[in-house]
Amino acid sequence: MSSTDTPTDTVDRAFSAALYDTGDAALDTGASLLAADPAADGEVARRGREFVAGAWRRGWQPADVVRIVRRELDDGHVRLAAALIRAQVPDDRPRGPRWAVQLDGLPAEDPPRSDRFAHATAVLELYRLLLRLPALEQLDEPHRRSGPRTHASESRMLTRIRALLAKAEATAYPEEAEALTAKAQELMARHSVDEALLAARDADPDAPGACRIGVEPPYEQSKAVLLDAVARANHCRAVWNEPLGFSTVVGFEADLEAVELLHTSLLVQAQTALAAAEAAQRRGGRKRTKAFRQSFLAAYAHRIGTRLSAAAEEAVADSGAGADLLPVLASREVAVTAEADRMFPETVTTRLRGVSDSAGWAEGSEAADRAQVGARPRLS
Structure with a gap:
């Protein structure tokens, strides 16, 4: 120098x-x-x-x-x-x-x-x-309605949802986890319906936004499938970036919050169920294998998507909004799809790899059944 x-x-x-x-x-x-x-x-x-x-x-x-x-x-x-x-x-x-x-x-x-x-x-x-970071899609946050009533309502709703999911993650009883997760999904669906109807009456409604959610190894492909299932059940679209380890979820803000909360909770519940299944495998004299874990998580993601979608559809049917709601939901679906297509004009479909263990698939499906998000009475 x-x-x-x-x-x-x-x-x-x-x-x-x-x-x-x-x-x-x-x-x-x-x-x-x-x-x-x-x-x-x-x-x-x-x-x-x-x-x-x-x-x-x-x-x-x-x-x-x-x-x-x-x-x-x-x-x-x-x-x-x-x-x-x-x-x-x-x-x-x-x-x-x-x-x-x-x-x-x-x-x-x-x-x-x-x-x-x-x-x-x-x-x-x-x-x-x-x-050397590559360019990514810009995620501009959508305009959000202001006002104390809206924010207070959102805060109370998210607090209740977080509390339900935290209890579902902590319990050692599958049936209790099922009931708690079901209530959380019902609240999410009802909140989404309320937001949709409010936006339809608003002169300046929200536009779809997007967020990124990390999809970490191991078994990231199955985790990405689980995130996609949660996103679709909550009126969103997820696009996985495998090299950079995240998925971009496109949707309306209330639905994006629901996806983040529920996906995080279901990952915890899936890992708990996988640990229990592996312990049963050991007691039966069978070896734990990568194929077993991959197949377990793939089956869990596949089955839980079906359960979540059914719960969301039942919540919409029970909302009491009737014919007024269907055009609103259809319009928002079109808006989310258009925004996802704009952000990601070129996407490819990926086949799940390593799903070859029948015992793992069966155990994962059963775990998803235990964590199913079925219909529940409307919450007050």
Whole structure:
């Protein structure tokens, strides 16, 4: 480093050496340059905020960045990314409530203290990843009606749904989990009907929006199928991005919230049921296999989709809205399909792989039956 180099010069040289070359030697060169010049720290941080802003322009959101960093790097890099995202917020434009929730969910811990070379290495590894993020579909949040009655009603409804699903996840009794999950789906369906009717009377109704939901390994294909089943039962469409590990769900806001809640809960319930099925396999002297787990989860996803759709249809039939509701739901279905087609003009159908264990399929189907979302009396 020359005595006449400015911090900007140091960062330029370090980035030129490290960020556009995937080799370890280049990374070490860049990290050495940054470690030797503490005066460059501010410029390094400023450019990191620019990389984050660039990710937003390419369609990424805070939860997406954290998910890909966790997938590609390690926990230390995740904490670095979270700190960088928080630091960029004052430079960002106003975003919607879903974005704010993602910011609130960022890891709170600061990155661990380390020597300057190790820290610079981690920063450069993170920046390398941010630079090569591909462009994604922009997920602009839809306009939402304002007013204390609407928000208070939504808050109470979501609180009740979350409570029901939390109890379903915690219980050791399949029949109780079934009843609790059924009540949650009924509430979701009724909430969707109420939102649809309110939007139909509104001079400026909501438009479909979209959100991304992580689909993590292992057995991510079956998990994506489960998410698709939940989405369709709640008037949404899901498109899976296998390389990047998420599905984009398109739908109206109340339905998107229902999909996120129910999918998360059903994953927990499916894992609990799978663990119980594997324990029974061991007691019977049979080995646990990857094919068994894959087939179990595939069958669970297939069967639960049928149950959820039936429960949603019965909730609509029992809503009391009569003929007024059907044109509204049809119109919203067309709007969701059109938005999904606009965002994803080219999609392909993927066949489930590894579904070859008949015992796993049978156990998964039975578990879905136990967690079925059947008709229940209307809730007061």
